[in-house]
Amino acid sequence: MQLKKTLGITLLFFAVCILTTSLSENFLSSYNLENLLRRTALFGIISIGVAFVIVTGGIDLSVGSVVCLSGCGLPWLLTTQGWSLPSALMAVALVSAGIGLLHGLLITRLGIQPFVVTLCGLMMYRGIARGFTGDQTVGFGDGFKGLRSLATGRIELPFIDDFALPAPCVFLLVIALLAAFFLNRTIYGRYLLALGRSEEAARYSGINTGCMTVLAYIICSCLAGLGGVLFVLDVNIAQPSDCGNFYELYAIAAAVLGGCSLRGGVSTIFGVIIGAALMQTLRNMITLTSRHQHMEFAIIGAVLLAGVVADELMKRRNIRRRAVRALREESTPA
């Protein structure tokens, strides 16, 4: 079931990889693969967060701004404000979780639509980041090398020379495994899936749906906050007016490509990661092989649309085929 849902996107992903390999011999170079893996990991983390919200049938448009807030907040606290590392990290984590809590409460207690709540968030958090930084770039300069290796570090693998696993991949791996485990094996994951499909039925079964929904938004904001931290550790600087712009859309697109339905209740963490990888690979492909870099988003948009349309058509064909098969089976014994 899970596999089938992600089959199309996985095939598409491999097709893009093969195409790029044939167009550029450098695609498979270990340097490029490392870069690609690191970017996929960074976007994959925020996409998984968004997937949690999408599972509940909600949406989070504020992801990019939370990335901005934490991405600017951490270096600002560390360098400009001179906080200690643990307290700065704690502050970023608390603020991110607080944002998720706020979203969740506004949505479940006041019944305001997720789209509206998080749209306000999109505007606010970036504004706040621009406010406290005074609209200035913040960064680590030459310091915090150890901390930065969380994002830029490479982990040598045994038996493989010349290729090392970018550190963010470890984060992604751990988060993805935890997320998949949470959604598929724990009772809370089951509750999320149930309420995403029918909030009422879940509530009538004694599930505290409000609490679970709030949890999903907290997870989403926390992962966005973590993403922001890793982004700024990777790039070393963050511009508050730029940092994380449109990332919510990339994350949502990755989740949708990966098989999450915006109607709620469906999730495949594996698919979400492939979705994020596909988007990054497309961008990589365009820089590697084409001179029309500014057409980048036209191409990504078109591929995304083609993927979604193909998926829809395939679904329809499958249903039709299954129907025909069922009928045949039915008529045979008669």
Add this chain to the structure above:
Amino acid sequence: MQLKKTLGITLLFFAVCILTTSLSENFLSSYNLENLLRRTALFGIISIGVAFVIVTGGIDLSVGSVVCLSGCGLPWLLTTQGWSLPSALMAVALVSAGIGLLHGLLITRLGIQPFVVTLCGLMMYRGIARGFTGDQTVGFGDGFKGLRSLATGRIELPFIDDFALPAPCVFLLVIALLAAFFLNRTIYGRYLLALGRSEEAARYSGINTGCMTVLAYIICSCLAGLGGVLFVLDVNIAQPSDCGNFYELYAIAAAVLGGCSLRGGVSTIFGVIIGAALMQTLRNMITLTSRHQHMEFAIIGAVLLAGVVADELMKRRNIRRRAVRALREESTPA
């Protein structure tokens, strides 16, 4: 009814106006009012378009990119490609309508979610604009003064000295009246409202709901196209990588502030215009009265959220009050 729904936002709008007046004597200067009216008109036009889609229970994220496409397309056709004015305008109109048609068909025929379809659109159309302009700024230079007066012109009013109505306001007025008439008085407007609330109920009543939904998307894209044309006529230049960025969010925010429900079936054109005016007035207020221009969006986001929350709380209080009143009435005779 309509009035009640927009009462809160209208009060908020007046409060902001009064506050700004008290903080800056220049707010009510005719020059400032003209500017404010012009900006409100431009954003109001695209917001009304979005309202049509929201009425059907859908969403259009591609508005900003369509603004970009038509805003870059018109000067490009006129100056770089040397097309005649009528054919260039016709081309822009056709492309805008075609985009709406495409969205509508993908949504109604293939059943792909509006969010996904228009997210792809958001990426594609800006990419296309960047493609055909070669990522270059396009503009009218010193030419096309007559055409540009559509956006920059001022219409002297009788009996009022020193104040003239900006030309885009005429567009807004005409469009708003037509839209309100269409939605509230014509059978097609009725169909849109009905299908926005319950697509099945409308379909079972013999209404061609697919056709009406497509119409809403066409109206939205066309108004976005018109908005793009007016924006570029007003500013005189357009940069494809930036033009119209985030305008879809401003338009949706204006519509939501104005009382449209993202669940569909509710519309108040008057409210949408007030919503657009509020957003522009807030930005104006911040530039006029504050030195913290970069906090702009933090403030707008916070006001938007406060407005939505207050609206929700008011609704609840009304319901409770009505319940209490009903109780009292019931118990009196007993």
Add this chain to the structure above:
Amino acid sequence: KPSGSGSGKKKVVFVSNGVDPFWTNAAAGVRDAGPKFDVDAETIMPTEGVADQKRIIEDLLTKGVDGISVSPIDPANQNDILNTAAGRTKLITNDSDAPTSNRLVYIGMDNYKAGRMTGELVREALPQGGAVMIFIGRMEQDNAKTRRQGTIDGILGRPEDPTRFDPAGTIIEEAGFKIMGTLTDNFDRGKTKANVEDTLSKYPDIAGMVGLFGYNPPIIIEVLAQAGKLGKVKVIGFDENEATLAGIQKGTVHGTVVQNPYMYGYKSVEVLSELIKGNTSVIPANKMIDIPARQIRKDNVDTFWAELKKTLGTAK
């Protein structure tokens, strides 16, 4: 890594810090220089700021280019990626320098100095001082920051100090001038227009307006024309947008400070091609190839424009 491109020509790439007509001029220089120095030359403009620039450089290193000329968005914090690039290919910087990195040479000018030149133009235009507003795309990037600070220091006639910083919101009153603030627009032209209009509303007696990003001055002219204040409010521009130059001709703009982006592009390709050949003599001792900024006023605008048309014309 050595180039793998099929044509056998060496490959050099010019990476801007964003998308702008300014960089289009630079791209013209890159295009012209390519055949001259027998290299395959290309220009790439990142759209999404510093993260995007990093991604593009990484991908270029993957692609295997022989030389990169980059305009770092925030040099102080980009040493990592610049040093990575410097380790894998010939790296030079343009427009904005990264002196602490391993770049081989810097081609460009000093933004602080160019800002001071702009400030001088303001003093010329407003000999008895007055209220001035500064417009800029963004405050954050390094070239914008120093250019703006140079402008402020130039207007106020302060001693040179590139490290000084005045926050955007403060009103600075010195030497007969009153700098009312700095308004940003994040490249949204509609917002630029609104900023200029709102400034006219807020300060009806504003004396001067300075547009520090190339697209700012034309919009200032546009708004002043609509408000009937052309000539009454002095305009000082930056860069060589056509409308700015036309304004100088007509007298509606006092002057502008131009860089020479065409030369940034051209020179970048030239220097890189020499470096690839192994010729390090193109690197001066101070590691800076200065392409100085120039002040354009009514007296030299015609010659400058003709020159400009000539260089850009050859590109087409």
Add this chain to the structure above:
Amino acid sequence: MDISAPLLEARNLVKTFPGVRALKGVSLTLHRGEVLAVIGENGGGKSTLMKSLAGVQPADSGEILIDGRPAEVASVPDALARGIALIHQELNLADNLDIAANLFLGREKSRFGTIDKPAQYRAARPLLEAVGLDADPAALVSTLCIGQQQQVEIAKALSLNARIIIMDEPTSSLTTRESEKLFKVIRDLRSKGVGIVYISHRLVEVMDLADRVTVLRDGANAGNLEKSEISHEAMVRFMVGRDVSRFYPQKSGKLGDPVLEADDLRSPAHPQHGLNFTIRAGEIVGLSGLVGSGRTEMMQTLFGITPATGGRLRISGNSLVPQTPMEAINVGIALVPEDRKKQGVVLEMAVSENLSLASLRRDQNAALINRRAENDLCSEMIGKLRIKTPGGKQPAQFLSGGNQQKVVLGKWLAMRPRVLLLDEPTRGIDIGAKQEIYQLMEQLAADGVAILFVSSEMEELLGMADRVLVMHEGRMAGELAGIGLSEESVMHLATGGCHSTSKSTCN
């Protein structure tokens, strides 16, 4: 026009859905001035047949004849043009619009495309009067309660001046009194020569109304009954394919201690009335009342969905007023809700996942899902309740209504409740499944569970309940048991004592 030919004739209609052949060549004949009842088990294809007759989902093959001439009914407008109106099984109203707008949706009274609102309001009044709905045509549909909305649907069908009116379970959310009004309308229409197709699971109504009965089973004709042949047994025999003896199970009659005691309990919907009642272990208590009398509200208050605003509740002697469903579940209360598809099951989830949804918490291993417990539960319940499903992995949406209801019951049986609340447990459920549910209720009662069930079906109420509580406009109007319990006495209390014309107070 050929007067001798039937008004409507369907021949050999076939309709296939992905994986299901819902109609396998069904035929049906309807004459002028006739009420044809169509009955059959859940999933028998009744609604599908009606939808193809009304152009909502045209059949794949087969013929439709009107007045003896072949007619193509490929869309709703086609059907409307030929005078066929359908009242759907589910409500289909745009509740953001007013009553008149819904009545004339798609056929607005207009001039040059603009709506003539006054004309619509004028035309709406007599229609509302005919169905007995006392409401302003300008009132928003969202302010009406379900029963009133159903009446709007009926008025809408009347407004079409159709020659053929198809009613798919129109009384499922109406109580006896509202139903009576509908029957009067139907008889009026019949006398005017209109042909009516009437679908219901309530066989009493069918015997009352029908001139002829057509029975469907598994998407095919199972038989026809002429007026003279219509009897409870005959219908059941055709529907189930066998005789069903002893419809309501034998009552055990042993009552234990009080389990549920409400003392001045106040629900948020009707806080002015305190509710007092007691239910003992092993007792089956019915709850009756008109539509909107507050029965569902009371059940939801007992279950903690809409927590009580005042009063006391004792469960097995312990005082507790549940503030959330979880609290209610913890003290042993379970609720089978009114709206099965929305509140009962999660349609897209597997049967096994639905069955375990409430008990997951109890069976967890450190927050992990206990797969073994889940599977055991699933096979136990499928066996015990005889849930017809290809397996535990089947999504609940592909089950018929009766089997979905069994899944909901199974979910709560797993929790071993002390108090079982059932809100319209057999609404829209066929006769076979109904009987199984009755037997289950009886068995649970015998095991000492206290059962409170809401029903709008008088027959079921009288057949199942040891005692009946009657609500009227939010207050407990009375309690009936033993010889005092009769259809008349229940109706008397439900309508508010003596006067029978008091208007129902919804909204």
